[in-house]
Amino acid sequence: MAASSFQIHLSPLKHQRFLHAPELSPNTRRPSFSFIPKAFTETEPPGNGVSINGLLPVHYAEEDPSSLPSGLREESMPRHVAVIMDGNRRWARMRGLPAGSGYEAGARALRRVVDLCCKWGIRVLTVFAFSSDNWVRPKMETDFLMGLFDRGLRNELQHLIRGKVHISVIGDCTKLSKPLQVLLSEAAETTKNNSQLHLILAVNYSGQNDLVQACQNIAQKVKDSLIEPEDINKFLLERELETNCTEFPNPDLLIRTSGELRISNFLLWQLAYTELYFTNSLWPDFGEDEFVKALLSFQQRQRRYGGRSS
Numbered sequence: 001m002a003a004s005s006f007q008i009h010l011s012p013l014k015h016q017r018f019l020h021a022p023e024l025s026p027n028t029r030r031p032s033f034s035f036i037p038k039a040f041t042e043t044e045p046p047g048n049g050v051s052i053n054g055l056l057p058v059h060y061a062e063e064d065p066s067s068l069p070s071g072l073r074e075e076s077m078p079r080h081v082a083v084i085m086d087g088n089r090r091w092a093r094m095r096g097l098p099a100g101s102g103y104e105a106g107a108r109a110l111r112r113v114v115d116l117c118c119k120w121g122i123r124v125l126t127v128f129a130f131s132s133d134n135w136v137r138p139k140m141e142t143d144f145l146m147g148l149f150d151r152g153l154r155n156e157l158q159h160l161i162r163g164k165v166h167i168s169v170i171g172d173c174t175k176l177s178k179p180l181q182v183l184l185s186e187a188a189e190t191t192k193n194n195s196q197l198h199l200i201l202a203v204n205y206s207g208q209n210d211l212v213q214a215c216q217n218i219a220q221k222v223k224d225s226l227i228e229p230e231d232i233n234k235f236l237l238e239r240e241l242e243t244n245c246t247e248f249p250n251p252d253l254l255i256r257t258s259g260e261l262r263i264s265n266f267l268l269w270q271l272a273y274t275e276l277y278f279t280n281s282l283w284p285d286f287g288e289d290e291f292v293k294a295l296l297s298f299q300q301r302q303r304r305y306g307g308r309s310s
Contacts, residue, residue, distance in 0.1 A: 067119055067120070068120055069288070069292045071292070071296055072120070072292065072295055072296065072299065073299060074121065076298075076299040077120060077121055077122060077295070077299075078122060078251075078252035078253040078275075078295070078298055079122070079123045079124060079248045079252055080122075080123065080124035080125075080126070080246070080248040080249075080250065080251045080252050080253075081117065081122055081124070081125050081126075081251060081252065081253045081254075081255065082125075082126040082127070082128075082251035082253070082254045082255070082266070082267060082270075082271075082274070083113065083125070083126070083127045083128065083254070083255045083256075083257075084128045084254070084255070084256040084257070084260075084263070084264060084266055085106055085109070085110065085127055085128060085129075085257060085283040085286075086256060086257050086258035086260055086282075086283055087102075087257050087258030087259075087281075087282030087283045087284070087285075088102035088103050088105065088106040088282070088283055088284060089102050089103075090102070090258060090282055091105060091106075091282040091283070091284040091285065092105070094282075099141065099144075100144055100148075102284060103144065103145060103148055104148065105284035106283045106284050107148060107152045108284070109283055109284050109285070109286050109287070110127060111156065112286075112287050112288070113125065113286065113291060114160075114163075114165065114197065114199060115163075116288060116291055117197050118163055118164075118165065118196050118197045120295075122197065123197065123198060123247075123248060124197070124198045124200065124246050124247075124248050124251075125197060125198070125199050125200070126170075126200040126201075126202060126243070126251060126267070127199075127200070127201060127202065128202045128205065128264075128266050129149065129201045129202055129203050129205075130145060130149070130171075130202070130203050130204055130205070131202075131204075131205060131206065131264065131265060131266070132171070132172065132175075132204050132205060132206040132209060132265075133206065133264075133265060135175075135204075146176065146177065146180060149180070149203070150179075150180055150183060153183060153184070153187055154183065157187055157190070157191075160187075160191060160194075160199070161190060161191060161194070163194075163196060163197070164194040164195060164196035164197070165191060165194055165196060165197045165198075165199050166191050166192060166193070166194040166195065166196075166197070166198045166199065167187050167188050167191045167199050167200075167201065168188060168198065168199070168200045168201070168245045168246065169184050169188060169200070169201050169202075169203055170200060170201070170202050170203075170205055170210070170242035170243060170245065171202050171203045171204040171205030171206075171242070172204045172205075172206075172209065173203065173204060175204050176203070176204065184201075184203070198246050198247075200243070200245065200246060202266065202267075205242075205266070206265050207263075207265045207266050207267050207268030207269070208265055208268065210241055210242050210243075210267075210268070210269070211241070211268060211269055213240075213242075214237055214240035214241050215237075215240075217240045218232055218236065218237065218240055237269070238269070241269060241270065243267070243270055249270060250270045250271075250272070250273070250274065251267065251270060251271065251274045252274065252275065252298070252303075253274065253275050253277060253294065253295070253298045254266075254267075254271060254274045254275070254276050254277065255277045255278075255279070255286075255291075255294050256276075256277070256278050256279070257279055257281050257282060257283040257286050258280070258281075258282050258283065259278070259279070259280040260278070261278055263276075273303065273305055275297075275298050275301055275303065277294045277297055277298065279293070279294065
């Protein structure tokens with residue numbers, strides 16, 4: 001199946017990941033998550049500013065090359081950055097806070113990074129919001145995460161629209177609640193013409209499943225005599241991956257926080273020539289200084305794609 005654009009292309013193929021969103025209207029019923037376990041709630045968000053449902057707003061900045069931090073070169077900035085946002089629960093545990101406080105803080109960290117990507121001219125940001133492997137966690141935790149995702153997106157949508165952020169979703173959304181599917185679809189449809197930053201949310205995503213569904217789609221095309229087996233090549237396969245929703249499907253830089261040194265079933269095909277950056281910083285602590293370090297490391301590397309250095 002082709003990639004779904006948070007346009008949400010929940011596309012009408014076999015597993016129907018993304019459907020085109022209905023028009024927004026004042027009467028559209030928004031999803032409501034009344035069950036947010038006390039053990040996961042945050043009493044007061046850190047930092048200054050007005051909070052909405054415990055989440056701090058961010059004003060997304062438009063690109064201004066002159067605003068790049070010292071040492072970063074505009075011509076060497078990555079076009080596509082992918083992030084595995086790890087360490088939220090550990091962050092909360094180290095502070096004696098409930099696990100939900102870590103996820104709330106992680107949501108604020110994502111806003112900071114989105115803002116910086118807009119400001120520094122990065123074109124695509126893909127974040128691993130929820131792995132298909134995460135369903136093995138306790139239901140209380142997954143319910144909280146889905147509720148946080150719902151509330152956070154609803155609270156941030158107008159900021160994202162003003163910041164000209166285009167949202168796409170990749171992953172199997174059929175396992176999400178119907179109200180959340182509608183919300184994601186609406187967000188995608190509403191932002192599809194924005195061009196400042198393409199924010200791709202990997203929700204219930206699996207790199208292995210992405211490859212499997214791509215192969216299934218190609219096999220079906222061969223069966224239907226639309227293509228011949230000898231037509232199959234890496235370009236054809238890439239067009240069937242879910243990241244075909246963006247002009248730059250393969251990340252230039254992958255960042256993983258919390259000190260873990262693995263890619264955890266994320267963008268397995270797309271990371272073939274990606275530069276990897278691992279940091280011990282926990283995701284809620286990831287801000288401008290850490291992002292600059294990652295970008296400086298990226299700009300110091302020679303990307304040879306199998307060739308020799310000059």
